[in-house]
Amino acid sequence: MTVEHLSKISQPGKTEQWEQALGLLYINFRDYCKDALKNFDDEDIHQARVNSRKLLTLLSILDPGHSSGLYPLFKKSQKILGRVRDADVLIESFKKRRRQSKKDGDKRSAGLLKAVIKHQKEKRKKYRQKLARELPQLLGKELDEQWATFIGEQLKPLVAKRDANVVMRELEVAYEQKKKACKDIFREAKADSEEAFEALHDLRIAAKELRYTASAASFALNQKFHANEAIYKEVQEQLGEINDKRVWLNTLNSIGRAELDIGKKTWEAFTRTLRAEVLEALQQNEVVHIKGS
Structure with a gap:
Protein backbone atom coordinates (compact mmCIF):
# COMPACT_ATOMS: atom_id res chain seq x y z
CA MET A 1 0.00 0.00 0.00
CA ASP A 163 -21.88 22.84 -2.45
CA ALA A 164 -20.38 25.63 -0.35
CA ASN A 165 -18.50 26.95 -3.39
CA VAL A 166 -21.75 27.62 -5.24
CA VAL A 167 -23.12 29.45 -2.18
CA MET A 168 -19.94 31.51 -1.90
CA ARG A 169 -20.17 32.53 -5.54
CA GLU A 170 -23.82 33.52 -5.09
CA LEU A 171 -22.84 35.67 -2.09
CA GLU A 172 -20.10 37.35 -4.13
CA VAL A 173 -22.59 38.19 -6.87
CA ALA A 174 -25.04 39.59 -4.29
CA TYR A 175 -22.25 41.69 -2.76
CA GLU A 176 -21.26 43.15 -6.14
CA GLN A 177 -24.90 43.99 -6.88
CA LYS A 178 -25.23 45.81 -3.55
CA LYS A 179 -21.96 47.61 -4.17
CA LYS A 180 -23.23 48.79 -7.55
CA ALA A 181 -26.47 49.96 -5.93
CA CYS A 182 -24.41 51.98 -3.42
CA LYS A 183 -22.39 53.61 -6.17
CA ASP A 184 -25.56 54.52 -8.06
CA ILE A 185 -27.06 56.11 -4.94
CA PHE A 186 -23.92 58.08 -4.12
CA ARG A 187 -23.84 59.49 -7.65
CA GLU A 188 -27.26 61.02 -7.15
CA ALA A 189 -28.18 61.24 -3.45
CA LYS A 190 -26.51 63.11 -0.62
CA ALA A 191 -23.78 61.06 1.06
CA ASP A 192 -25.46 61.32 4.47
CA SER A 193 -29.00 60.64 3.26
CA GLU A 194 -31.09 57.87 4.82
CA GLU A 195 -31.12 56.04 1.48
CA ALA A 196 -27.30 56.09 1.33
CA PHE A 197 -26.95 54.80 4.88
CA GLU A 198 -29.40 51.97 4.23
CA ALA A 199 -27.49 50.96 1.10
CA LEU A 200 -24.20 50.96 3.03
CA HIS A 201 -25.81 48.90 5.79
CA ASP A 202 -26.94 46.29 3.23
CA LEU A 203 -23.43 46.23 1.74
CA ARG A 204 -21.87 45.75 5.19
CA ILE A 205 -24.19 42.82 5.92
CA ALA A 206 -23.30 41.25 2.54
CA ALA A 207 -19.59 41.60 3.37
CA LYS A 208 -20.22 40.06 6.78
CA GLU A 209 -21.96 37.04 5.20
CA LEU A 210 -18.99 36.51 2.88
CA ARG A 211 -16.50 36.85 5.73
CA TYR A 212 -18.31 34.35 7.95
CA THR A 213 -18.87 31.89 5.12
CA ALA A 214 -15.19 32.01 4.15
CA SER A 215 -14.25 31.40 7.78
CA ALA A 216 -16.79 28.80 8.88
CA ALA A 217 -16.80 26.82 5.63
CA SER A 218 -13.08 27.12 4.77
CA PHE A 219 -12.71 23.31 4.90
CA ALA A 220 -15.26 22.95 2.07
CA LEU A 221 -14.15 25.82 -0.16
CA ASN A 222 -11.84 25.90 -3.17
CA GLN A 223 -8.48 27.63 -2.79
CA LYS A 224 -9.64 30.70 -4.72
CA PHE A 225 -12.05 31.59 -1.88
CA HIS A 226 -9.55 31.23 0.98
CA ALA A 227 -8.52 34.90 0.91
CA ASN A 228 -12.13 36.09 1.19
CA GLU A 229 -12.20 36.16 4.98
CA ALA A 230 -9.42 38.78 5.15
CA ILE A 231 -10.76 40.73 2.15
CA TYR A 232 -14.29 41.09 3.45
CA LYS A 233 -13.20 41.61 7.04
CA GLU A 234 -11.46 44.77 5.85
CA VAL A 235 -14.60 45.86 3.97
CA GLN A 236 -16.76 45.14 7.01
CA GLU A 237 -14.45 47.10 9.30
CA GLN A 238 -14.42 50.18 7.05
CA LEU A 239 -18.19 50.20 6.69
CA GLY A 240 -18.51 49.28 10.37
CA GLU A 241 -16.71 52.47 11.40
CA ILE A 242 -19.35 54.51 9.57
CA ASN A 243 -22.11 52.45 11.15
CA ASP A 244 -20.62 52.74 14.66
CA LYS A 245 -20.50 56.53 14.55
CA ARG A 246 -24.02 56.64 13.20
CA VAL A 247 -25.17 54.32 16.01
CA TRP A 248 -23.59 56.68 18.56
CA LEU A 249 -25.50 59.60 17.10
CA ASN A 250 -28.76 57.65 16.85
CA THR A 251 -28.35 56.44 20.43
CA LEU A 252 -28.06 59.98 21.71
CA ASN A 253 -31.03 61.16 19.66
CA SER A 254 -33.17 58.23 20.81
CA ILE A 255 -32.45 59.05 24.47
CA GLY A 256 -32.88 62.79 24.06
CA ARG A 257 -31.35 65.79 25.79
CA ALA A 258 -34.09 66.07 28.41
CA GLU A 259 -33.69 62.47 29.59
CA LEU A 260 -29.95 63.00 30.08
CA ASP A 261 -30.46 66.42 31.67
CA ILE A 262 -27.82 68.04 29.45
CA GLY A 263 -27.56 71.72 28.57
CA LYS A 264 -28.58 72.78 25.07
CA LYS A 265 -25.16 74.18 24.09
CA THR A 266 -23.31 71.05 25.25
CA TRP A 267 -25.81 68.81 23.44
CA GLU A 268 -25.67 70.74 20.17
CA ALA A 269 -21.87 70.94 20.19
CA PHE A 270 -21.45 67.23 20.84
CA THR A 271 -24.04 66.02 18.32
CA ARG A 272 -22.63 68.43 15.72
CA THR A 273 -19.19 66.85 16.25
CA LEU A 274 -20.64 63.36 15.84
CA ARG A 275 -22.41 64.30 12.61
CA ALA A 276 -19.13 65.68 11.25
CA GLU A 277 -17.36 62.43 12.20
CA VAL A 278 -20.00 60.34 10.41
CA LEU A 279 -19.50 62.40 7.25
CA GLU A 280 -15.72 62.16 7.56
CA ALA A 281 -15.90 58.36 7.90
CA LEU A 282 -18.10 58.27 4.80
CA GLN A 283 -15.63 60.37 2.83
CA GLN A 284 -12.63 58.31 3.91
CA ASN A 285 -14.02 54.85 3.19
CA GLU A 286 -12.31 53.05 0.29
CA VAL A 287 -15.10 50.58 -0.42
CA VAL A 288 -17.51 52.93 -2.21
CA HIS A 289 -16.22 56.21 -3.60
CA ILE A 290 -18.13 59.22 -2.34
CA LYS A 291 -18.48 62.15 -4.71
CA GLY A 292 -16.17 64.94 -3.60
CA SER A 293 -13.91 62.71 -1.48
Whole structure:
Protein backbone atom coordinates (compact mmCIF):
# COMPACT_ATOMS: atom_id res chain seq x y z
CA MET A 1 0.00 0.00 0.00
CA THR A 2 1.51 3.34 -1.07
CA VAL A 3 1.92 6.40 1.14
CA GLU A 4 -0.42 8.25 -1.20
CA HIS A 5 -3.09 5.57 -0.76
CA LEU A 6 -2.68 5.63 3.03
CA SER A 7 -3.05 9.41 2.96
CA LYS A 8 -6.31 9.15 1.03
CA ILE A 9 -7.66 6.59 3.50
CA SER A 10 -6.78 8.77 6.51
CA GLN A 11 -8.42 11.89 5.09
CA PRO A 12 -11.98 12.42 6.36
CA GLY A 13 -14.77 12.28 3.81
CA LYS A 14 -16.98 15.20 2.93
CA THR A 15 -19.67 14.36 5.48
CA GLU A 16 -17.07 13.77 8.20
CA GLN A 17 -15.51 17.18 7.49
CA TRP A 18 -18.87 18.87 7.94
CA GLU A 19 -19.59 16.85 11.07
CA GLN A 20 -16.25 17.82 12.62
CA ALA A 21 -16.66 21.52 11.80
CA LEU A 22 -20.25 21.65 13.04
CA GLY A 23 -19.43 19.61 16.14
CA LEU A 24 -16.63 21.93 17.23
CA LEU A 25 -18.79 25.02 16.76
CA TYR A 26 -21.66 23.42 18.67
CA ILE A 27 -19.44 22.49 21.63
CA ASN A 28 -17.89 25.97 21.67
CA PHE A 29 -21.30 27.60 21.45
CA ARG A 30 -22.67 25.65 24.42
CA ASP A 31 -19.54 26.13 26.54
CA TYR A 32 -19.34 29.88 25.93
CA CYS A 33 -23.06 30.28 26.59
CA LYS A 34 -22.73 28.50 29.94
CA ASP A 35 -19.75 30.67 30.87
CA ALA A 36 -21.56 33.81 29.74
CA LEU A 37 -24.48 33.05 32.02
CA LYS A 38 -22.21 32.91 35.08
CA ASN A 39 -21.08 36.54 35.12
CA PHE A 40 -21.90 38.04 31.67
CA ASP A 41 -18.19 38.31 30.79
CA ASP A 42 -18.00 40.35 27.58
CA GLU A 43 -15.57 37.96 25.86
CA ASP A 44 -17.72 34.92 26.67
CA ILE A 45 -20.75 36.77 25.28
CA HIS A 46 -18.77 37.68 22.17
CA GLN A 47 -17.48 34.13 21.55
CA ALA A 48 -20.92 32.59 22.15
CA ARG A 49 -22.33 34.97 19.57
CA VAL A 50 -19.51 34.31 17.06
CA ASN A 51 -19.98 30.55 17.30
CA SER A 52 -23.75 30.86 16.93
CA ARG A 53 -23.21 33.04 13.88
CA LYS A 54 -20.91 30.44 12.31
CA LEU A 55 -23.41 27.68 13.05
CA LEU A 56 -26.11 29.75 11.35
CA THR A 57 -23.79 30.26 8.38
CA LEU A 58 -23.14 26.54 7.91
CA LEU A 59 -26.79 25.64 8.45
CA SER A 60 -27.76 28.20 5.79
CA ILE A 61 -25.41 26.53 3.32
CA LEU A 62 -26.62 23.00 4.02
CA ASP A 63 -30.26 23.57 4.85
CA PRO A 64 -31.55 26.84 3.36
CA GLY A 65 -35.13 25.70 3.95
CA HIS A 66 -34.38 25.20 7.68
CA SER A 67 -35.96 21.74 7.63
CA SER A 68 -33.98 20.63 10.69
CA GLY A 69 -35.62 23.25 12.91
CA LEU A 70 -32.22 24.19 14.37
CA TYR A 71 -31.80 27.51 12.57
CA PRO A 72 -34.56 29.39 14.48
CA LEU A 73 -33.12 28.20 17.81
CA PHE A 74 -29.60 29.44 17.07
CA LYS A 75 -31.04 32.61 15.56
CA LYS A 76 -32.93 33.39 18.74
CA SER A 77 -29.82 32.66 20.80
CA GLN A 78 -27.77 34.97 18.61
CA LYS A 79 -30.36 37.72 18.94
CA ILE A 80 -30.45 37.77 22.74
CA LEU A 81 -26.66 37.40 22.94
CA GLY A 82 -26.34 40.17 20.37
CA ARG A 83 -28.37 42.63 22.43
CA VAL A 84 -25.97 42.23 25.35
CA ARG A 85 -22.89 42.23 23.13
CA ASP A 86 -23.95 45.38 21.27
CA ALA A 87 -24.59 47.10 24.60
CA ASP A 88 -21.15 46.03 25.85
CA VAL A 89 -19.48 47.45 22.74
CA LEU A 90 -21.48 50.67 22.84
CA ILE A 91 -20.75 51.28 26.53
CA GLU A 92 -17.04 50.61 26.03
CA SER A 93 -16.91 53.00 23.05
CA PHE A 94 -18.56 55.74 25.11
CA LYS A 95 -16.18 55.05 28.01
CA LYS A 96 -13.20 55.37 25.68
CA ARG A 97 -14.55 58.62 24.30
CA ARG A 98 -15.19 59.94 27.81
CA ARG A 99 -11.60 59.18 28.83
CA GLN A 100 -10.41 61.17 25.82
CA SER A 101 -12.75 64.07 26.66
CA LYS A 102 -11.39 64.18 30.21
CA LYS A 103 -7.84 64.06 28.89
CA ASP A 104 -8.62 66.98 26.58
CA GLY A 105 -10.15 68.94 29.44
CA ASP A 106 -13.61 68.87 27.84
CA LYS A 107 -15.65 68.54 31.03
CA ARG A 108 -19.01 69.17 29.36
CA SER A 109 -18.63 66.34 26.85
CA ALA A 110 -17.30 64.07 29.60
CA GLY A 111 -20.40 64.85 31.67
CA LEU A 112 -22.70 64.13 28.75
CA LEU A 113 -20.96 60.82 28.08
CA LYS A 114 -21.18 59.84 31.75
CA ALA A 115 -24.96 60.31 31.57
CA VAL A 116 -25.15 58.26 28.35
CA ILE A 117 -23.09 55.43 29.87
CA LYS A 118 -25.34 55.30 32.92
CA HIS A 119 -28.43 55.18 30.68
CA GLN A 120 -26.96 52.40 28.53
CA LYS A 121 -25.96 50.34 31.56
CA GLU A 122 -29.60 50.34 32.64
CA LYS A 123 -30.62 49.06 29.21
CA ARG A 124 -27.90 46.41 29.31
CA LYS A 125 -29.16 45.26 32.69
CA LYS A 126 -32.53 44.46 31.11
CA TYR A 127 -30.87 42.65 28.19
CA ARG A 128 -28.82 40.58 30.64
CA GLN A 129 -31.95 39.67 32.59
CA LYS A 130 -33.61 38.50 29.38
CA LEU A 131 -30.50 36.50 28.45
CA ALA A 132 -30.42 34.82 31.88
CA ARG A 133 -34.12 34.01 31.58
CA GLU A 134 -34.30 32.75 27.98
CA LEU A 135 -30.92 31.30 27.01
CA PRO A 136 -31.02 28.33 29.44
CA GLN A 137 -34.35 27.31 27.91
CA LEU A 138 -32.73 27.21 24.47
CA LEU A 139 -29.78 25.15 25.73
CA GLY A 140 -31.86 22.33 27.22
CA LYS A 141 -31.96 18.61 26.54
CA GLU A 142 -34.25 19.10 23.54
CA LEU A 143 -31.54 21.02 21.68
CA ASP A 144 -29.02 18.20 22.22
CA GLU A 145 -31.57 15.64 20.97
CA GLN A 146 -32.42 17.76 17.94
CA TRP A 147 -28.73 18.26 17.21
CA ALA A 148 -28.02 14.51 17.47
CA THR A 149 -30.84 13.77 15.02
CA PHE A 150 -29.52 16.37 12.60
CA ILE A 151 -25.96 15.01 12.68
CA GLY A 152 -26.96 11.35 12.66
CA GLU A 153 -29.81 11.34 10.13
CA GLN A 154 -30.02 14.57 8.15
CA LEU A 155 -26.44 15.73 7.62
CA LYS A 156 -25.27 13.18 5.05
CA PRO A 157 -28.07 13.70 2.48
CA LEU A 158 -27.82 17.49 2.89
CA VAL A 159 -24.04 17.44 2.29
CA ALA A 160 -24.57 15.36 -0.84
CA LYS A 161 -26.92 17.99 -2.30
CA ARG A 162 -25.18 21.23 -1.36
CA ASP A 163 -21.88 22.84 -2.45
CA ALA A 164 -20.38 25.63 -0.35
CA ASN A 165 -18.50 26.95 -3.39
CA VAL A 166 -21.75 27.62 -5.24
CA VAL A 167 -23.12 29.45 -2.18
CA MET A 168 -19.94 31.51 -1.90
CA ARG A 169 -20.17 32.53 -5.54
CA GLU A 170 -23.82 33.52 -5.09
CA LEU A 171 -22.84 35.67 -2.09
CA GLU A 172 -20.10 37.35 -4.13
CA VAL A 173 -22.59 38.19 -6.87
CA ALA A 174 -25.04 39.59 -4.29
CA TYR A 175 -22.25 41.69 -2.76
CA GLU A 176 -21.26 43.15 -6.14
CA GLN A 177 -24.90 43.99 -6.88
CA LYS A 178 -25.23 45.81 -3.55
CA LYS A 179 -21.96 47.61 -4.17
CA LYS A 180 -23.23 48.79 -7.55
CA ALA A 181 -26.47 49.96 -5.93
CA CYS A 182 -24.41 51.98 -3.42
CA LYS A 183 -22.39 53.61 -6.17
CA ASP A 184 -25.56 54.52 -8.06
CA ILE A 185 -27.06 56.11 -4.94
CA PHE A 186 -23.92 58.08 -4.12
CA ARG A 187 -23.84 59.49 -7.65
CA GLU A 188 -27.26 61.02 -7.15
CA ALA A 189 -28.18 61.24 -3.45
CA LYS A 190 -26.51 63.11 -0.62
CA ALA A 191 -23.78 61.06 1.06
CA ASP A 192 -25.46 61.32 4.47
CA SER A 193 -29.00 60.64 3.26
CA GLU A 194 -31.09 57.87 4.82
CA GLU A 195 -31.12 56.04 1.48
CA ALA A 196 -27.30 56.09 1.33
CA PHE A 197 -26.95 54.80 4.88
CA GLU A 198 -29.40 51.97 4.23
CA ALA A 199 -27.49 50.96 1.10
CA LEU A 200 -24.20 50.96 3.03
CA HIS A 201 -25.81 48.90 5.79
CA ASP A 202 -26.94 46.29 3.23
CA LEU A 203 -23.43 46.23 1.74
CA ARG A 204 -21.87 45.75 5.19
CA ILE A 205 -24.19 42.82 5.92
CA ALA A 206 -23.30 41.25 2.54
CA ALA A 207 -19.59 41.60 3.37
CA LYS A 208 -20.22 40.06 6.78
CA GLU A 209 -21.96 37.04 5.20
CA LEU A 210 -18.99 36.51 2.88
CA ARG A 211 -16.50 36.85 5.73
CA TYR A 212 -18.31 34.35 7.95
CA THR A 213 -18.87 31.89 5.12
CA ALA A 214 -15.19 32.01 4.15
CA SER A 215 -14.25 31.40 7.78
CA ALA A 216 -16.79 28.80 8.88
CA ALA A 217 -16.80 26.82 5.63
CA SER A 218 -13.08 27.12 4.77
CA PHE A 219 -12.71 23.31 4.90
CA ALA A 220 -15.26 22.95 2.07
CA LEU A 221 -14.15 25.82 -0.16
CA ASN A 222 -11.84 25.90 -3.17
CA GLN A 223 -8.48 27.63 -2.79
CA LYS A 224 -9.64 30.70 -4.72
CA PHE A 225 -12.05 31.59 -1.88
CA HIS A 226 -9.55 31.23 0.98
CA ALA A 227 -8.52 34.90 0.91
CA ASN A 228 -12.13 36.09 1.19
CA GLU A 229 -12.20 36.16 4.98
CA ALA A 230 -9.42 38.78 5.15
CA ILE A 231 -10.76 40.73 2.15
CA TYR A 232 -14.29 41.09 3.45
CA LYS A 233 -13.20 41.61 7.04
CA GLU A 234 -11.46 44.77 5.85
CA VAL A 235 -14.60 45.86 3.97
CA GLN A 236 -16.76 45.14 7.01
CA GLU A 237 -14.45 47.10 9.30
CA GLN A 238 -14.42 50.18 7.05
CA LEU A 239 -18.19 50.20 6.69
CA GLY A 240 -18.51 49.28 10.37
CA GLU A 241 -16.71 52.47 11.40
CA ILE A 242 -19.35 54.51 9.57
CA ASN A 243 -22.11 52.45 11.15
CA ASP A 244 -20.62 52.74 14.66
CA LYS A 245 -20.50 56.53 14.55
CA ARG A 246 -24.02 56.64 13.20
CA VAL A 247 -25.17 54.32 16.01
CA TRP A 248 -23.59 56.68 18.56
CA LEU A 249 -25.50 59.60 17.10
CA ASN A 250 -28.76 57.65 16.85
CA THR A 251 -28.35 56.44 20.43
CA LEU A 252 -28.06 59.98 21.71
CA ASN A 253 -31.03 61.16 19.66
CA SER A 254 -33.17 58.23 20.81
CA ILE A 255 -32.45 59.05 24.47
CA GLY A 256 -32.88 62.79 24.06
CA ARG A 257 -31.35 65.79 25.79
CA ALA A 258 -34.09 66.07 28.41
CA GLU A 259 -33.69 62.47 29.59
CA LEU A 260 -29.95 63.00 30.08
CA ASP A 261 -30.46 66.42 31.67
CA ILE A 262 -27.82 68.04 29.45
CA GLY A 263 -27.56 71.72 28.57
CA LYS A 264 -28.58 72.78 25.07
CA LYS A 265 -25.16 74.18 24.09
CA THR A 266 -23.31 71.05 25.25
CA TRP A 267 -25.81 68.81 23.44
CA GLU A 268 -25.67 70.74 20.17
CA ALA A 269 -21.87 70.94 20.19
CA PHE A 270 -21.45 67.23 20.84
CA THR A 271 -24.04 66.02 18.32
CA ARG A 272 -22.63 68.43 15.72
CA THR A 273 -19.19 66.85 16.25
CA LEU A 274 -20.64 63.36 15.84
CA ARG A 275 -22.41 64.30 12.61
CA ALA A 276 -19.13 65.68 11.25
CA GLU A 277 -17.36 62.43 12.20
CA VAL A 278 -20.00 60.34 10.41
CA LEU A 279 -19.50 62.40 7.25
CA GLU A 280 -15.72 62.16 7.56
CA ALA A 281 -15.90 58.36 7.90
CA LEU A 282 -18.10 58.27 4.80
CA GLN A 283 -15.63 60.37 2.83
CA GLN A 284 -12.63 58.31 3.91
CA ASN A 285 -14.02 54.85 3.19
CA GLU A 286 -12.31 53.05 0.29
CA VAL A 287 -15.10 50.58 -0.42
CA VAL A 288 -17.51 52.93 -2.21
CA HIS A 289 -16.22 56.21 -3.60
CA ILE A 290 -18.13 59.22 -2.34
CA LYS A 291 -18.48 62.15 -4.71
CA GLY A 292 -16.17 64.94 -3.60
CA SER A 293 -13.91 62.71 -1.48
